[in-house]
Amino acid sequence: MKRCVIIGAGPAGVTAAETLRVFAENLEIIMLTGEPYPPYSPPAMVEYFLSGRPVHFWKGENFTEKLGIDYRSNSSVRKINPATKAVELANGETINYDKLLLAAGARLYSPLKGSDKKGIHNFKSLLAGEKMLDEVRAGRVKTSLIVGAGFIGVEIALLLIELGLQVRMLVRSRVMREMLDPETSAIVKGTLLERGVEIIEGNDADALEFVGSKSVEAVKMRSGIELKADLIIAATGLKPNLELLKDSGVKYDWGILVDNYLCTNISDIYAAGDIAETIDRLSGRRYAHANYPNAVAQGRIAALNMLGHNVEYTGSDSMNSLKHLGIPVMAAGIMEGEEIRIRTNDNLRKIWIRDGKLVGFRLAGDINSAGIFLSLMRRSVDITSLKEELLDTRFGMGFLIDSALDPSRKVIY
Amino acid sequence: MKTVFVQPERCVGCKQCEIACAVEHSQSKNLYQAVFEKPKPRPRVHVGPGVYLNSSFPNKCRHCDPAPCMAVCPTAAISRTSNQEIVLIDGNKCISCAMCALVCPFDVIRYYESTEALQDKVVALKCDHCVERQEKGLEPACVEVCKVDALLFGEINQLTKMASTKLARVVSVAAASASIETAAMPENLEAWRSWGRKISELNDR
Ligand SMILES: Cc1cc2nc3c(=O)[nH]c(=O)nc-3n(C[C@H](O)[C@H](O)[C@H](O)COP(=O)(O)OP(=O)(O)OC[C@H]3O[C@@H](n4cnc5c(N)ncnc54)[C@H](O)[C@@H]3O)c2cc1C
Ligand code: SF4
Ligand code: SF4
Numbered sequence: 001m002k003r004c005v006i007i008g009a010g011p012a013g014v015t016a017a018e019t020l021r022v023f024a025e026n027l028e029i030i031m032l033t034g035e036p037y038p039p040y041s042p043p044a045m046v047e048y049f050l051s052g053r054p055v056h057f058w059k060g061e062n063f064t065e066k067l068g069i070d071y072r073s074n075s076s077v078r079k080i081n082p083a084t085k086a087v088e089l090a091n092g093e094t095i096n097y098d099k100l101l102l103a104a105g106a107r108l109y110s111p112l113k114g115s116d117k118k119g120i121h122n123f124k125s126l127l128a129g130e131k132m133l134d135e136v137r138a139g140r141v142k143t144s145l146i147v148g149a150g151f152i153g154v155e156i157a158l159l160l161i162e163l164g165l166q167v168r169m170l171v172r173s174r175v176m177r178e179m180l181d182p183e184t185s186a187i188v189k190g191t192l193l194e195r196g197v198e199i200i201e202g203n204d205a206d207a208l209e210f211v212g213s214k215s216v217e218a219v220k221m222r223s224g225i226e227l228k229a230d231l232i233i234a235a236t237g238l239k240p241n242l243e244l245l246k247d248s249g250v251k252y253d254w255g256i257l258v259d260n261y262l263c264t265n266i267s268d269i270y271a272a273g274d275i276a277e278t279i280d281r282l283s284g285r286r287y288a289h290a291n292y293p294n295a296v297a298q299g300r301i302a303a304l305n306m307l308g309h310n311v312e313y314t315g316s317d318s319m320n321s322l323k324h325l326g327i328p329v330m331a332a333g334i335m336e337g338e339e340i341r342i343r344t345n346d347n348l349r350k351i352w353i354r355d356g357k358l359v360g361f362r363l364a365g366d367i368n369s370a371g372i373f374l375s376l377m378r379r380s381v382d383i384t385s386l387k388e389e390l391l392d393t394r395f396g397m398g399f400l401i402d403s404a405l406d407p408s409r410k411v412i413y
Numbered sequence: 414m415k416t417v418f419v420q421p422e423r424c425v426g427c428k429q430c431e432i433a434c435a436v437e438h439s440q441s442k443n444l445y446q447a448v449f450e451k452p453k454p455r456p457r458v459h460v461g462p463g464v465y466l467n468s469s470f471p472n473k474c475r476h477c478d479p480a481p482c483m484a485v486c487p488t489a490a491i492s493r494t495s496n497q498e499i500v501l502i503d504g505n506k507c508i509s510c511a512m513c514a515l516v517c518p519f520d521v522i523r524y525y526e527s528t529e530a531l532q533d534k535v536v537a538l539k540c541d542h543c544v545e546r547q548e549k550g551l552e553p554a555c556v557e558v559c560k561v562d563a564l565l566f567g568e569i570n571q572l573t574k575m576a577s578t579k580l581a582r583v584v585s586v587a588a589a590s591a592s593i594e595t596a597a598m599p600e601n602l603e604a605w606r607s608w609g610r611k612i613s614e615l616n617d618r
Contacts, residue, residue: 011487041487041488042487043488043508043512044487044488044508046508047508051531055488055506058488059489292485292487293485293512296484296485319515321511321512323508323509323510328524330511330515367511367515368520368523369520370511370520371514371518371519372518372519374515374516396461396472396520397470397472398461398463398468398469398470399461399463399464401421401468401470402463
């Protein structure tokens with residue numbers, strides 16, 4: 001392999017490039033991104049917009065230069081052609097590759113009518129975020145309306161409240177329904193309300209359509225009522241960036257399909273990060289896991305395999321942690337099986353157990369021991385004899401040390 | 414490689430290590446001034462209870478290699494020192510996303526205000542292996558202050574070799590593969606331990 005082309009400069013693409021460079025000093029690495037910035041880390045965008053500190057350029061602004069990567073910003077890929085081993089840029093330029101990594105991430109997915117209207121904002125990329133913030137900084141907007149209350153919707157709400165806007169959220173069912181159980185979800189909702197976010201929820205609040213003559217002016221709900229706002233933001237979901245794969249022969253379903261080595265159905269083409277569908281370590285189900293740790297792990301494994309090292313990907317973790325809320329909220333694994341919980345005020349610890357194994361947890365307020373829970377979960381440790389202690393607010397490493405020593409328990413951590 | 418080795422069977426739960434750690438990481442490095450400082454200095458070693466009445470465990474960062482926390486930090490706030498021995502968190506880069514706390518299998522990361530961070534912002538805090546003290550040839554503050562040798566500092570290979578009980582295997586990452594020799598515990602500690610167990614047993618009845 002002489003030349004490796006990476007499409008995408010997010011955590012997956014960047015980690016792949018770093019890994020390639022460690023193992024192949026002289027490899028030509030070309031990294032393409034449609035955006036005009038150095039590589040950035042999306043989780044740090046809110047902090048950047050709040051404080052102005054460029055924490056989102058997490059590897060440093062001249063990182064690609066230092067690593068000897070041929071970095072091409074403003075280079076959106078339109079098409080790939082596996083037959084000629086070439087990618088085609090939006091400006092018509094073609095670039096050949098020996099190995100190709102697809103790491104173009106995901107974009108906003110909006111099933112609402114009128115989603116192509118001008119002026120609908122989103123927060124799925126720095127480009128989109130800067131556009132939104134331009135409106136705020138210029139003082140053109142006072143009121144905002146966010147459609148959707150998933151992880152990103154909640155982040156946007158917290159950002160805009162902090163920036164002094166009036167914020168309304170349209171929620172079809174409940175806040176962060178996919179990630180959180182009803183009880184934890186209610187804690188998040190309560191905190192959002194406390195912070196001044198107005199939440200409009202229920203079946204009637206189901207957003208159906210973006211309306212407006214030239215550009216978007218309002219959102220129409222199932223009830224027929226149209227809500228207006230200066231700034232309208234869609235946070236309705238994610239969809240892998242697959243447009244560039246049209247007619248390429250690369251197989252995909254919701255995301256790109258890969259084998260255990262993160263290789264697509266075409267040898268020499270790999271995929272990593274939000275664009276790919278991978279197996280969940282715990283449930284065995286295949287889906288596009290949108291989180292930073294998975295993107296990084298996949299970028300690394302894909303790079304090693306591109307170099308011919310044959311390293312298997314052991315699976316993705318479904319986990320996340322909500323920031324900027326004021327109280328910590330964490331979610332990992334599934335919400336199936338026996339549920340055990342302990343709650344004092346806004347401190348909630350919920351754990352799901354199946355066949356003697358910890359398979360999921362949701363924490364709010366008190367997040368101590370989160371890492372222990374995750375470790376017990378990932379390694380499928382039998383926790384039958386620990387069940388009571390898992391709900392002890394003082395639970396921690398000390399409990400495990402004793403349990404490991406005691407022959408009647410034999411929980412080896 | 415040098416490390417802090419924990420002998421939990423010796424820990425009496427006095428929490429002197431916590432105090433020494435907080436003072437070491439204060440601005441004044443003086444207990445009486447430290448208590449009035451803002452932000453309040455915090456310990457990065459945490460003495461947690463065990464299952465038995467008087468068992469306890471001083472828990473701190475193992476400076477894992479590879480370090481799970483480092484792999485998931487979305488701002489690259491977590492890094493390794495150039496000699497590879499210490500994992501450090503830069504509070505100035507931290508955005509408190511808590512991904513590191515979620516993946517740390519030893520549960521050693523806590524969130525507090527820090528002199529490294531902007532005012533009123535809580536950030537991830539954990540043991541830095543007293544990197545400043547080590548540069549001066551000193552051992553970590555928690556080790557220095559521990560009266561019962563529950564915390565030892567030294568070359569990891571030597572320490573694991575003299576590890577005294579099965580227990581040690583569980584609490585030290587790198588020690589898992591080392592051979593374990595038995596060394597006697599002081600009588601007074603042994604007595605203290607068995608007293609706690611007895612009481613716990615009685616309570617369970
Ligand atoms: C606001 C926000 C907050 C988040 N917070 C967290 C968090 O706290 N913890 C966490 O674990 N995860 C978080 N995530 C999710 C995390 O950011 C993603 O899972 C991760 O960025 C995925 O990395 P990636 O490299 O696969 O894709 P991305 O980071 O999306 O990068 C995709 C790259 O591909 C480029 N690209 C796209 N299309 C093309 C094209 N046609 N041609 C060329 N280049 C293209 C883009 O410009 C970009 O450089 C957050 C996401 C957002 C949006
Ligand atoms: S914080 Fe936890 S994961 Fe990170 S090096 Fe320390 S013990 Fe290991
Ligand atoms: S909490 Fe701070 S140090 Fe930990 S992963 Fe997030 S940004 Fe990094």
